[in-house]
Amino acid sequence: MKSPIDSKSDNAYKHQLDDFEYGLRQGIPIALGYVPVSFTFGLIAVSGGIPVWVAILISLTNLTSAGQFAGTNLIISGEPLLEITLTTFVINIRYLLMSLSLSQRIAPETSLAKKCIMSFGITDETFAVASLERRDISFAYMLGLIFCPYWGWALGTAMGATVSSVLPAEIQNSMGIALYAMFIALIVPSSKKSKATMIIALVAIAISSLFTWAPYLKQVSSGWSIVIATIATCFIGAVLFPREDL
Amino acid sequence: MQKTIIAVILMAAVTYIPRVLPMLFVKERSKSRLLRSFLHYVPFAALGAMTFPGILYSTGNMTSALIGMTVALILAFFEKGLLEVAVGAILTVYLIQLFVH
Numbered sequence: 628m629k630s631p632i633d634s635k636s637d638n639a640y641k642h643q644l645d646d647f648e649y650g651l652r653q654g655i656p657i658a659l660g661y662v663p664v665s666f667t668f669g670l671i672a673v674s675g676g677i678p679v680w681v682a683i684l685i686s687l688t689n690l691t692s693a694g695q696f697a698g699t700n701l702i703i704s705g706e707p708l709l710e711i712t713l714t715t716f717v718i719n720i721r722y723l724l725m726s727l728s729l730s731q732r733i734a735p736e737t738s739l740a741k742k743c744i745m746s747f748g749i750t751d752e753t754f755a756v757a758s759l760e761r762r763d764i765s766f767a768y769m770l771g772l773i774f775c776p777y778w779g780w781a782l783g784t785a786m787g788a789t790v791s792s793v794l795p796a797e798i799q800n801s802m803g804i805a806l807y808a809m810f811i812a813l814i815v816p817s818s819k820k821s822k823a824t825m826i827i828a829l830v831a832i833a834i835s836s837l838f839t840w841a842p843y844l845k846q847v848s849s850g851w852s853i854v855i856a857t858i859a860t861c862f863i864g865a866v867l868f869p870r871e872d873l
Numbered sequence: 874m875q876k877t878i879i880a881v882i883l884m885a886a887v888t889y890i891p892r893v894l895p896m897l898f899v900k901e902r903s904k905s906r907l908l909r910s911f912l913h914y915v916p917f918a919a920l921g922a923m924t925f926p927g928i929l930y931s932t933g934n935m936t937s938a939l940i941g942m943t944v945a946l947i948l949a950f951f952e953k954g955l956l957e958v959a960v961g962a963i964l965t966v967y968l969i970q971l972f973v974h
Contacts, residue, residue: 663954663955664955664956666956667955667956667959681877681878681881684881685881685884688881688882688885689884689888690888693916693919694884694887694888695884697923698880698881698884700923702881708876711880711884712880712883712884712886712887714919715883715884715888716887716890716891717915718915718916718919719888719891720912720915721913721915722888722891722892723891723912724912724913725892726891726892726893726894726895729896730895733896739897742893742897743893743896745896746889746892746893746896747889747892749892797967797971798963798967800933800970801937801966801967802963803931803966804928804931804932804941804942804945804962804963805959805962806931806959807923807924807928807931807945808941808942808959808961808962808963809955809959810924811924811928811942811945811946812945812949812958812959813916813920813955814921814949815946815949815950816949816952817917818917819952823914824917827914827918827921828918828920828921829921830918830921831917831918831919831921832922832925832926835922835923835925835926835927836926839926840926849927852922853919853923856918856922857918857919857922860914860918860921860922861911861912861914861918862911864910864914865907868910869906869907869910870906870910870913871906
């Protein structure tokens with residue numbers, strides 16, 4: 628016969644396994660959605676001159692769409708490190724908000740080390756799914772949720788990167804527009820749903836156009852222009868259209 | 874090459890830091906509506922600023938870039954997926970450049 632302590636830890640173990648499996652299932656559709664996006668990333672990165680293994684490394688270490696697309700774009704166009712880092716950081720500032728919100732829901736007994744691992748897997752999509760959970764978010768659940776999206780993101784990148792290196796040169800030259808087309812595909816549907824979002828995007832476009840064409844302002848590098856345009860636009864947006872629903 | 878690797882490491886760091894910091898230090902949710910709204914708008918503003926006018930210089934030919942952009946806008950308006958919009962724009966630019974040469 629087992630001691631009460633043993634059976635208690637058995638139960639805890641089974642509970643963790645259930646949580647992991649539950650998370651795993653929820654992660655599968657996210658992973659399926661990631662493959663075409665990371666495929667495109669691999670394709671673009673390699674056609675811009677990034678080696679295949681570096682493209683995969685970027686996906687394995689960054690696990691984010693907009694941030695790594697922008698960072699890679701700036702690497703390809705030869706911008707200095709400071710501007711690459713700052714632009715990527717500014718785009719990823721939104722994770723502060725998501726992590727902030729999830730931090731209120733993490734199971735209380737979760738250790739600091741586990742919290743550090745869990746937070747690596749916060750993306751727009753895993754956040755959306757996890758934040759809809761009614762229960763506390765356990766380490767096992769989050770690990771399960773992250774698993775498929777993480778490897779899906781890497782696998783898609785590897786496939787896209789490999790395909791890109793065998794494409795004919797004429798197609799590769801036309802692929803410079805792909806990254807921007809993807810940005811458009813991210814902005815336009817959100818702008819249809821929210822007038823505030825549309826105005827935000829247009830104001831950002833207006834400011835970055837000023838930094839490209841206006842006298843004096845055009846001397847500012849493109850990396851800094853994006854940082855300045857983003858911060859200025861978000862400040863204007865927060866004052867003009869404060870959100871009640873966050 | 875070395876610079877690329879350093880850039881990748883720095884990108885990974887500045888992607889991870891905003892994910893982990895609140896988890897470690899914040900006990901209570903920010904009450905500031907201004908801050909929360911600011912953070913909410915960041916991805917849209919950054920994407921907008923990065924897309925235009927950068928897209929005009931992405932193909933080496935402003936005409937093909939403009940037409941490619943128009944096709945991307947139309948496909949995105951009808952809520953096609955990221956890959957479809959990207960492939961649509963690439964093919965458009967490819968065909969225009971065949972035609973122009």
